[in-house]
Amino acid sequence: MxxxxxxxxxxxxxxxxxxxxxxxxxxxxxxxxxxxxxxxxxxxxxxxxxxxxxxxxxxxxxxxxxxxxxxxxxxxxxxxxxxxxxxxxxxxxxxxxxxxxxxxxxxxxxxxxxxxxxxxxxxxxxYDSALNTIYSSIEKIRDTASSLIYNKLRVFPIQIPGNKYTPLVQDTALAINAPFVRQDDDEAITIIKEAIQEKNSRNESYLFIIMDHSVNHQSLEQKIAVEFDVDWKVMSISESQCVGxxxxxxxxxxxxxxxxxxxxxxxxxxxxxxxxxxxxxxxxxxxx
Incomplete structure (x- = not known):
């Protein structure tokens, strides 16, 4: 055969x-x-x-x-x-x-x-190998973010692999205890605004938001900037980084x-x- x-x-x-x-x-x-x-x-x-x-x-x-x-x-x-x-x-x-x-x-x-x-x-x-790699990458970002003192909240939209929503987005968010958004819409804006308000109330210095590459982070930034003065810094994790x-x-x-x-x-x-x-x-x- x-x-x-x-x-x-x-x-x-x-x-x-x-x-x-x-x-x-x-x-x-x-x-x-x-x-x-x-x-x-x-x-x-x-x-x-x-x-x-x-x-x-x-x-x-x-x-x-x-x-x-x-x-x-x-x-x-x-x-x-x-x-x-x-x-x-x-x-x-x-x-x-x-x-x-x-x-x-x-x-x-x-x-x-x-x-x-x-x-x-x-x-x-x-899947488990990719999820663990993404988790480790974000924890490295956390180490850097937590060591810096800023005069305003630092928001890190983290784009993980995928050109459409998959379980990888929600599971990553659960692993690092962060909010996630599926797309650039009113629901996403509400999620991000509530997360920013919560972080500000606790005097915390940074916020992670998990999304895939299909989400327009620039549009989200523009809508958030109307109401909040935050430092918006996009981080991207590619598919090739997840397959070590x-x-x-x-x-x-x-x-x-x-x-x-x-x-x-x-x-x-x-x-x-x-x-x-x-x-x-x-x-x-x-x-x-």
């Missing part, structure tokens, strides 16, 4: 560990192929993955498999049927389940995302359980089109 693997999204560290475990399982009943997108030729590339792939990636400091641009997958997946290597099955690591599934080849979708926004799974691999080389313990557990489940499905010849769901860190396979 020939099994293809595609990586969507930014959590390369977790994906690399899963692929490494699939290679090291050394199951004779299948060959593993990585599917890449060549940005120069604008075409799909299929390469066999083996132990030498691990060694070469480690030597070069690269990922075993680079991220496939999700916007090119619909056209790219169609060209797979014309490749010299006939793939019997595809493992889709990340991407939206509805967007990246293909009807031409049986697929297994695995929730890998720092945003934890898949409807069919309560957890996505990479060291997964958290929770994500390492999920990596192990996802890998074990895929290997179990291969060994028992149980692979059919379906998806992985994660609930309370337990990994379950569902057929479509």
């Amino acid at each position: 020939n099994i293809g693997v595609v990586h969507f999204g930014s959590y390369t560290t977790g994906v690399t560990e899963i692929i490494t475990r699939l290679i090291e399982a050394n199951i004779e009943s299948y060959r593993l192929y990585g599917i890449d997108w060549n940005r120069h030729t604008k075409g799909i590339e299929v390469k066999e993955l083996h132990r030498e792939s691990i060694a070469q990636a480690q030597f070069n400091g690269d990922a075993i498999l680079s991220a496939f641009p999700e916007q090119y997958w619909n056209e790219g997946s169609k060209s797979l049927i014309h490749e010299n290597i006939k793939l019997d099955y595809l493992i889709l690591l990340g991407g939206s389940k509805e967007t990246v599934s293909t009807s031409s080849i049986k697929t297994l979708h695995v929730p890998v995302s720092i945003f934890n926004s898949e409807d069919h799974s309560s957890y996505s691999l990479g 080389p060291f997964p958290t313990a929770i994500d390492r557990i999920v990596i192990g359980r996802i890998s074990d489940k895929i290997i179990e499905l291969i060994n028992t010849s149980s692979l059919d089109s379906g998806y992985i769901g994660i609930q309370d860190l337990q990994v379950t396979y569902y057929k479509n």
